Amino acid sequence: MDEAQLFALMRPRKVCICRGVSEKEIRDTIASGRASNFDELQRETRCCTGCGTCESHVRKIMNDELSQKTAGSG
């Protein structure tokens, strides 16, 4: 297996396994303004409403996306 195939396999990684929510979904939800905090993000995507293991990862992505948004809106 070459590197491209390996990345293709890894690409659609789910951040929240329980609800099948990907990093892209989390970023899109924030970027589109449908969520601006963790509660809203949970409501919109249902991420982190199962076992809760993904919470720190979800928060990290959320904070990263929010800071990009703030920086971008100048």
Ligand code: FES
């Ligand atoms: S992995 Fe997200 S709630 Fe379980």
